[in-house]
Amino acid sequence: MMLNLADTSVRLYRKKNGKVSVKLRSYLMVETNAGFRLSAYLRAISCALTFPNGRTMEFDEVSFTHDLECKYQQNTMVHGFWASGTTEMKKLENGVGKLRMNYRLNFTGHPSEEPCSVDYVVPIIRRRSAYGL
Secondary structure: OEEEEOOOOEEEEEOOOOOEEEEEEEEEEEEOOOOOOHHHOEEEEEEEEEOOOOOEEEOOEEEEOOOOOOOOEOOEEEEEEEEEEEEOOOOOOOEEEEEEEEEEEOOOOOOOOOOEEEEEEEEEEEOOOOOOO
């Protein structure tokens, strides 16, 4: 079974305090041959973003909706997904980064089930705010 993201666009927003809010809003696509409650088996999920300059940040919050966004179809469950964090950045610029999503599913309760990761090349898009660029 594999988890994927439907959209990987990462958005940057300047906050009032001068820091930068980094947000990812997407859908978690769960490829499986049976429908099940994801929250019962997903033991851990995290994301890290590597910016074009090579600097990496961990997202502070990573979450998903517990209910399906749509009916289980074509061997896929769809859950809402979001990740957010805050970082320091002098200038907001559009670019391309690398996103790594780490997760661990546990169906049997056996401790030998290994964590998985998925890597994406992602667009990083600056968004305008009232607090400047």
